[in-house]
Amino acid sequence: MKHLLSAADLSRSEIDSILDLAEEMADVQRRPIKKLPTLRGRTVVNLFFEDSTRTRSSFEIAGKWLSADVINVSAKGSSVSKGESLRDTVQVIDAMGVDGMVIRHSASGAPAQAAGWIRGSVVNAGDGTHEHPTQALLDALSMRRHFRSLRGGFDEDWSGKTVAITGDLTHSRVVRSNVLLLRTLGAKVVLVAPPTLLPSGVTTWPAEVSTDFDAVLGEVDVAMMLRVQRERMSGGYFPTPREYTIGYGLTTDRLAKLRPDAAILHPGPVNRGLEMAADAADAGASRILDQVAAGVAVRMSVLYHVLGGADDKETNA
């Protein structure tokens, strides 16, 4: 695997391989000495053209625990917003001889473009409203752990599982990656949002679409809630925050309607009281903290899959 640009690029066996290794890396996370020599001598640049704490620091920790040299480049404040200057930036860094770049950019498709301009590997750490494949992988790891913890275990057959993703779907890159990844795994995805927050073309996605959260609640194995971005509230997407919560929030009442074996996921940070009630975030079924822990393990696994083998000169192996 040369790059990780989209969840759609991953085959079922590649997803399983990444998740299996992430479980091993989670063991390393619990050791007193959190260090493996695997990527010694490799250099990874975190190139973040957008603010991020969670993703950037987890990629940084992941690289360092695998003994790679990790350099953070924050492009904030520079004039990098158009193809030409993005190209200059990545080619300059590539010319220094780095092995991989982890790219976060506000323009959809920027990491895929960059991958075509440089020798090294590229990992997409979130591009615009397009994709965030490592988030989808860590969500899948959290779901799989949850399924395995249930009575009767889990035989890796996702076809009977239903995942509802609820919230601001229009501006979410997490939702696209999740839909693509869950399709490959074979799970059924139901997208739930007010009509104003459904992306255009959503009907062509490999998922069911609903505007009635209550109607799907009782049948889901996983309720994934997305953050409502407060900055969007003035955009006329919904009348008031209260109105949104009444229609699409995981309230205490809705929590009671979930199946007892259902898991609650949220990519964070949670707006308590808006997209979910405090008791939903803290409920026994909530895997939100597990998702954060899974983030480092999954990113270690991804860096190993992208940089751990021989340099292949093929594109996109």
Add this chain to the structure above:
Amino acid sequence: MTDHHTEPRRVLDAGEISRAITRMAHEIVEANHGVEHLLLLGIPTRGVPLAKRLALAIDRASEQPDGTTPVGQLDITMFRDDLRRHPTRSVGPTHLPIPIDHATVVLVDDVLMSGRSVSAALDALKDIGRPDAVRLAVLVDRGHRQLPIRADHVGKNLPTASSERVSVRLEEIDGRSEVTISRPQQPERKAR
């Protein structure tokens, strides 16, 4: 890759493998002055079932109930020094039934050759904890060492040419147990 090796010659059959494991078990109990703090760790793939057999033989040699001697596995993929020479290798699980601190760890592998796998295993152990002692048990030692590493317990010393191929098969993985050796079809040219 086309295989240009001769028909494999069997050097150990299932019974001989069992007897070698029993002998090694007695040696381990003797060297350890009993079974205190023993922990057997198999190196995947075939070191794992070998370690399980050896643990069972140690239980019987020391007249303990079966399953007393703890046995786990240690994946060394992430510690290999040749990762960059191959496509990305898949990584297996590491399973440690008890903490390795203060244990006498016996690493178990099927074939000892260059010593690089064992070296990687020692690096892996060092990152996990600090055993009181580490020993090495292998079913076959075929020579050609590239590092100053030797086995404490050997099932069979098998002098080989580096071009020969030694294959260990075990019931648990391959459906039958045997050790075979095959030679290259073309006679080797003598190095000058």
